[in-house]
Amino acid sequence: MNKILIANRGEIAVRIIRACKEMNIKTVAVYSEIDKDAMHTKLADEAICIGPASSNKSYLNFKNIIEAAHITGADGIHPGFGFLSENSQFAKICEESNIKFIGPKYQVIELLGNKSNAKKLMESAGVPVIPGSKGSVTGLTDAIKTAEKIGYPVMLKAAAGGGGKGIRIANNSEELEKNYNIVKQEAKISFNDDEIYMEKFIKNPRHVEIQILADEHVRQLIRIRLFEEIYSSFARGYIKEYLAYSSMCLYTFLSTFIFQEQFRHIDLPTHKENSFSMRVIYYLQEHVETNLTLKDLAEYFKYSESHFSTLFQKETGTSPINYFTRLKIQKACQYIELTDMKLNEIAMRLGFEEQAYFSRVFTKVMGISPSSYRKKEADNR
Numbered sequence: 001m002n003k004i005l006i007a008n009r010g011e012i013a014v015r016i017i018r019a020c021k022e023m024n025i026k027t028v029a030v031y032s033e034i035d036k037d038a039m040h041t042k043l044a045d046e047a048i049c050i051g052p053a054s055s056n057k058s059y060l061n062f063k064n065i066i067e068a069a070h071i072t073g074a075d076g077i078h079p080g081f082g083f084l085s086e087n088s089q090f091a092k093i094c095e096e097s098n099i100k101f102i103g104p105k106y107q108v109i110e111l112l113g114n115k116s117n118a119k120k121l122m123e124s125a126g127v128p129v130i131p132g133s134k135g136s137v138t139g140l141t142d143a144i145k146t147a148e149k150i151g152y153p154v155m156l157k158a159a160a161g162g163g164g165k166g167i168r169i170a171n172n173s174e175e176l177e178k179n180y181n182i183v184k185q186e187a188k189i190s191f192n193d194d195e196i197y198m199e200k201f202i203k204n205p206r207h208v209e210i211q212i213l214a215d216e217h218v219r220q221l222i223r224i225r226l227f228e229e230i231y232s233s234f235a236r237g238y239i240k241e242y243l244a245y246s247s248m249c250l251y252t253f254l255s256t257f258i259f260q261e262q263f264r265h266i267d268l269p270t271h272k273e274n275s276f277s278m279r280v281i282y283y284l285q286e287h288v289e290t291n292l293t294l295k296d297l298a299e300y301f302k303y304s305e306s307h308f309s310t311l312f313q314k315e316t317g318t319s320p321i322n323y324f325t326r327l328k329i330q331k332a333c334q335y336i337e338l339t340d341m342k343l344n345e346i347a348m349r350l351g352f353e354e355q356a357y358f359s360r361v362f363t364k365v366m367g368i369s370p371s372s373y374r375k376k377e378a379d380n381r
Contacts (some may be wrong), residue, residue: 001025001076001100005069008080009059015041016078028072030065031200035376046072059083060192062090069099076100082190086113086162116159116197132199146198149175156180158187158194169201171282190296218364266312277315284324294321326379329365332358336374343370 051058091106158166248321347358
């Protein structure tokens with residue numbers, strides 16, 4: 001790619017221009033009439049006006065941006081974020097115009113760029129989602145009914161939104177009526193699409209986000225596979241073999257960024273998919289809420305108790321019952337963090353007949369009592 005047009009402005013455009021300069025790629029800045037003297041127009045190799053101050057007539061104007069790319073001879077368009085970065089129609093027009101859209105394929109954006117559609121997709125895949133509207137809200141009456149159903153406070157969100165624009169919290173019906181048209185207007189101005197949807201507002205959430213960067217080259221697909229391997233290894237259980245395998249995958253993953261050419265065609269590390277300890281751990285995970293003895297495990301896997309225990313400890317570094325206990329405590333931590341279950345209920349759920357014994361085991365493993373752990377987690381929220 002020889003020349004990239006940046007379909008954005010401000011700091012976003014400046015950062016992209018600087019990255020292109022490091023890669024010896026020429027850049028084209030676009031600007032509205034009001035941004036004529038902005039920093040990004042001075043740093044780029046070329047600058048071209050795409051319309052008046054209104055975003056709808058400039059930075060969201062498909063026709064003018066495509067024409068600017070043709071006029072300047074740009075063979076790629078970088079949308080930055082916001083504006084047209086999640087607009088599948090624009091990505092499709094770029095493809096049809098033989099201009100490289102630096103971002104996902106338009107088919108992917110159609111699925112995930114629209115937040116309402118993305119939520120439907122997640123639901124169809126069985127992924128837990130925040131309660132909210134079934135698709136987009138069709139009007140204020142529909143919004144009020146949905147809010148009453150899921151309970152206040154709620155969030156009104158632009159379906160095509162990004163960058164924190166087009167979002168409003170409503171704590172009651174009055175705020176909902178006030179903010180409904182504001183969100184639609186913001187969505188129309190920022191994304192040229194006034195479709196909105198609703199979700200339950202989560203107070204003091206824990207935000208966990210995973211971002212994967214990939215391009216069309218082989219090494220990027222390998223990075224994704226490596227990430228999946230690391231995640232699945234930890235999900236299987238914390239034993240020496242998996243930790244070693246995860247370490248190898250992580251080392252390889254990081255190396256693909258540092259030594260890009262050398263790792264362009266690297267293959268994944270391998271490990272034993274059906275090792276003895278793996279089969280035992282799967283069984284323990286499936287029965288974590290039951291009481292299993294060493295005798296039960298040995299009989300199920302058709303070994304003597306001593307031989308079973310020796311094999312497991314050789315691969316994991318710990319005894320099967322000790323490992324099973326730690327799985328139970330790990331599960332207890334999840335219940336404490338993610339539910340309102342009482343400690344005695346958690347103890348019974350995990351097969352501890354007495355809460356006092358559960359508390360002693362939990363304290364021994366975690367170094368803190370269950371009640372103190374719950375208080376600590378609550379304080380951190």
